[in-house]
Amino acid sequence: MKKRDMILTIIGIIALFGLAFFVQEEMDSYIRRIVNLCLVYAIIGLSMNLTNGFVGQFSLGQAGFMAIGAYTVGIFTVPVEYRENIFYAMPMNPAIADIELPLWAALILGGALAALFAFAIGTPVLRLRGDYLAVTTLGFSEIIRIWITNAQSITNGALGIKDIPPLNDVRYIFLVTVICFVFITLLVNSSYGRAFKAIREDEIAAEAMGINLFWHKNLAFMVSAFFAGIGGGLYGALLGTVDPKNFLFTLTYNFLLIIVLGGMGSITGSMLGAVIVTAGLEYLRFFDEPLMLFGMDIPLFRPGFRMVIFSVLLMVCVLFWRHGIMGTREFTWQKAIDFVKNPLGFIKRKGAAQ
Amino acid sequence: MKFKKLLSLLAVSALATGLLAGCGGEEKAADSNVIKVGVFLPLTGDNAAGGELELRGIKLANQLHPEVLGKKVELVVADNKSDKAEAASVAARLIEKDKVSAIVGSYGSSLSMAAGNIVKENKVPAVGTSCTNPQVTANNDYYFRACFIDPFQGKVMAEYAHQNGFKKVAIVQEVSNDYSVGLAKFFREEFVKLTGDENSIVDIANYQTGDKDFTAILTNIKAQDPDAVFAPGNFTESALLVKQARQLGIDAQFMGGDTWETQEFIDVGGKDVEGVALSTAFDREKASTEEAKKFLDAYTKEYNGEPSALTAMAYDAYLIAVNGIEKAGTATDTVKIRDAIAATKDLECVTGMTTLDENGDPIKDVVIKTVKDGKFTFKDYVKAQAK
Numbered sequence: 001m002k003k004r005d006m007i008l009t010i011i012g013i014i015a016l017f018g019l020a021f022f023v024q025e026e027m028d029s030y031i032r033r034i035v036n037l038c039l040v041y042a043i044i045g046l047s048m049n050l051t052n053g054f055v056g057q058f059s060l061g062q063a064g065f066m067a068i069g070a071y072t073v074g075i076f077t078v079p080v081e082y083r084e085n086i087f088y089a090m091p092m093n094p095a096i097a098d099i100e101l102p103l104w105a106a107l108i109l110g111g112a113l114a115a116l117f118a119f120a121i122g123t124p125v126l127r128l129r130g131d132y133l134a135v136t137t138l139g140f141s142e143i144i145r146i147w148i149t150n151a152q153s154i155t156n157g158a159l160g161i162k163d164i165p166p167l168n169d170v171r172y173i174f175l176v177t178v179i180c181f182v183f184i185t186l187l188v189n190s191s192y193g194r195a196f197k198a199i200r201e202d203e204i205a206a207e208a209m210g211i212n213l214f215w216h217k218n219l220a221f222m223v224s225a226f227f228a229g230i231g232g233g234l235y236g237a238l239l240g241t242v243d244p245k246n247f248l249f250t251l252t253y254n255f256l257l258i259i260v261l262g263g264m265g266s267i268t269g270s271m272l273g274a275v276i277v278t279a280g281l282e283y284l285r286f287f288d289e290p291l292m293l294f295g296m297d298i299p300l301f302r303p304g305f306r307m308v309i310f311s312v313l314l315m316v317c318v319l320f321w322r323h324g325i326m327g328t329r330e331f332t333w334q335k336a337i338d339f340v341k342n343p344l345g346f347i348k349r350k351g352a353a354q
Numbered sequence: 355m356k357f358k359k360l361l362s363l364l365a366v367s368a369l370a371t372g373l374l375a376g377c378g379g380e381e382k383a384a385d386s387n388v389i390k391v392g393v394f395l396p397l398t399g400d401n402a403a404g405g406e407l408e409l410r411g412i413k414l415a416n417q418l419h420p421e422v423l424g425k426k427v428e429l430v431v432a433d434n435k436s437d438k439a440e441a442a443s444v445a446a447r448l449i450e451k452d453k454v455s456a457i458v459g460s461y462g463s464s465l466s467m468a469a470g471n472i473v474k475e476n477k478v479p480a481v482g483t484s485c486t487n488p489q490v491t492a493n494n495d496y497y498f499r500a501c502f503i504d505p506f507q508g509k510v511m512a513e514y515a516h517q518n519g520f521k522k523v524a525i526v527q528e529v530s531n532d533y534s535v536g537l538a539k540f541f542r543e544e545f546v547k548l549t550g551d552e553n554s555i556v557d558i559a560n561y562q563t564g565d566k567d568f569t570a571i572l573t574n575i576k577a578q579d580p581d582a583v584f585a586p587g588n589f590t591e592s593a594l595l596v597k598q599a600r601q602l603g604i605d606a607q608f609m610g611g612d613t614w615e616t617q618e619f620i621d622v623g624g625k626d627v628e629g630v631a632l633s634t635a636f637d638r639e640k641a642s643t644e645e646a647k648k649f650l651d652a653y654t655k656e657y658n659g660e661p662s663a664l665t666a667m668a669y670d671a672y673l674i675a676v677n678g679i680e681k682a683g684t685a686t687d688t689v690k691i692r693d694a695i696a697a698t699k700d701l702e703c704v705t706g707m708t709t710l711d712e713n714g715d716p717i718k719d720v721v722i723k724t725v726k727d728g729k730f731t732f733k734d735y736v737k738a739q740a741k
Contacts, residue, residue, distance in 0.1 A: 028446075028450040029446050029449070029450055029472065029475065029476065030443070030446040030447045030449070030450035030451060031450075033442060033443050033446045033472075034443060037439055037443065082493065085489075085492055085493065086489065088488065088539075089535055089536065089539040090539075146530075146562070149529060149530045149562075150529060150560075152535075157529065157532075157535060158529060158530050158531055158532040158534075158535050159487065159489070159532045159535060159536065160464060160467070160487075160489070160532060162467050162470065162489050163493055166471045166475070168475075235439070238439075238442070239438055239439060239442055239468050239471075240442075240467075240468070240470065240471040241438070241464070241467040241468055241470070241471075243464050243467075243532065244530065245464060245530075246438055246464070282443060282447075285432075285444075285447070288431075288432070288433055289430075289431075303397035303398060303431060303432075303433035304397060304398040304402075304433065307398060
């Protein structure tokens with residue numbers, strides 16, 4: 001059974017790679033951009049799900065970690081000859097002005113810096129629980145943003161950085177997404193993962209079983225920050241420009257929405273949530289365009305209307321699926337096979353189980 | 355249960371309407387008798403107020419100039435949600451799905467910068483409305499704009515300060531705002547150059563967007579006793595700053611940029627903001643061109659009150675784009691349109707005769723206004739010259 005699933009997974013990933021190639025070669029830049037955005041949001045959503053869904057620590061610092069990743073990519077991948085023009089208000093710090101890294105190196109460096117920062121703030125902050133942890137992590141993400149605003153010689157302050165070599169290659173981003181997903185799946189299914197879930201269910205019981213709470217929480221927090229940094233770096237490269245206002249704390253809520261919708265504590269749910277939120281909002285864009293029905297201009301169809309529809313759909317989702325679309329369940333091949341064999345019976349059994 | 359069924363029915367019907375609407379849209383796309391111009395503005399989110407004002411300008415311009423090359427110009431309005439990721443996708447959508455000939459927008463430099471790579475890659479020209487950060491057009495042959503840039507505005511204000519005989523000036527900048535930082539930087543450089551005195555800038559103070567109390571900054575400034583204070587920034591914070599300065603007994607001349615020109619600035623500042631000087635692009639009384647008269651007439655007919663400079667600028671952006679299409683003589687060859695826009699010279703616009711320089715930035719006159727009896731009034735005029 002396990003062998004079959006393994007083979008199927010590998011075939012599935014190869015098939016998706018094929019799809020990524022197809023999208024890259026055949027689709028127009030609009031579709032490519034949406035697919036890329038879905039993938040990047042899935043990485044960041046997954047990283048947030050690790051602390052919030054699997055370890056049960058309500059952390060809201062994702063925007064800050066993303067900012068570290070995005071700025072590392074921004075600072076180190078902009079071609080040196082453009083830098084003087086970009087840093088027109090205050091010249092770039094000579095210590096870093098001539099360093100130019102390839103994108104992959106900048107991504108890893110950004111992730112590492114984010115993880116390092118997560119370690120530094122995690123040590124005092126992870127002693128807190130629940131709302132208090134949420135408030136402090138939110139505060140730290142704002143501190144990062146304000147530091148970036150003020151460190152003009154490194155980050156160009158409020159003026160932002162542009163001319164980051166554009167990355168709109170689905171294959172590249174897909175590869176990074178696969179690496180992130182495989183890594184986190186392995187982590188969650190390891191003994192560390194079981195410890196994470198034990199902490200989520202009951203901290204005191206977990207501690208009594210000999211799990212080192214502090215170490216495990218900190219580890220999850222760092223891994224989460226690492227991938228958020230990588231996701232942020234991809235986000236910066238995808239847009240080609242970063243500025244501090246990108247990383248307001250409201251950005252974090254975007255990912256909170258993704259994981260709540262997809263399912264807190266579900267890896268496949270994060271992917272699903274990211275696709276629904278990103279592609280869904282784009283799909284609903286026709287609500288923003290004027291609509292003529294029977295020669296009448298329907299006044300409701302104006303910019304912003306899709307947000308109303310989207311909110312209603314979200315509420316419907318939450319009413320039907322209290323724990324998000326996937327809950328803490330995962331996609332498994334067994335379930336998929338059962339479904340294909342007998343779709344009606346599968347839904348009935350599932351209904352009975354609930 | 356009934357409630358749930360009702361809700362799901364609602365959701366399904368919403369999606370179905372969408373499908374219908376989607377089909378309708380595609381039929382329209384096949385129509386080759388229209389020329390599509392994309393309108394790329396923040397109509398929801400933080401910058402929605404500015405986006406809405408600019409949409410007015412573009413719609414008015416479309417009403418008055420509905421045709422080019424004998425075809426109707428159709429506006430495709432796209433909301434970028436004041437979000438950069440969204441801005442990038444929506445710009446790609448305008449180009450790929452709607453196949454627009456040119457794009458007009460956006461309010462907010464960061465949003466325009468996010469679209470910059472996309473217009474460059476796809477070779478579709480874009481004319482910014484009020485994105486003043488020089489980086490928007492720098493190193494991008496496909497982005498132009500109708501507004502003047504931060505460095506230019508900063509330099510003009512420095513010149514103005516110099517002409518008025520100010521010797522010592524303090525700068526207060528909103529450090530989290532790219533616009534404010536840009537203006538302050540070029541004001542400082544130009545003013546030091548004009549006065550030839552390194553110490554003519556006596557103090558540079560920073561504050562953050564949303565700050566309410568400026569006493570600490572102002573106490574320092576008071577100790578320096580400057581002749582004028584240059585404080586470009588958001589209107590609410592700036593109004594509070596001026597108010598608190600007057601309370602502390604600072605009687606220096608306050609100067610700012612075009613963001614001050616809002617009713618809220620006067621509402622918050624009250625009597626204390628009387629006499630401040632600010633630079634802007636448009637003034638009703640000084641409106642010299644024919645186009646401006648047409649614009650003003652149409653505006654008063656359609657909306658109440660005074661048109662804001664943003665509306666005028668958006669109107670001009672549309673004119674620049676449409677003029678480019680006309681000069682190029684084609685609606686499909688976007689590279690030709692780009693070249694025609696780049697060659698814009700002495701085009702009659704609402705905010706004066708417009709010529710684009712080699713970066714795609716306009717060279718135009720600046721109006722200096724002041725607040726008198728609770729109203730913005732014309733004060734001075736600075737002639738355009740290549741900076």
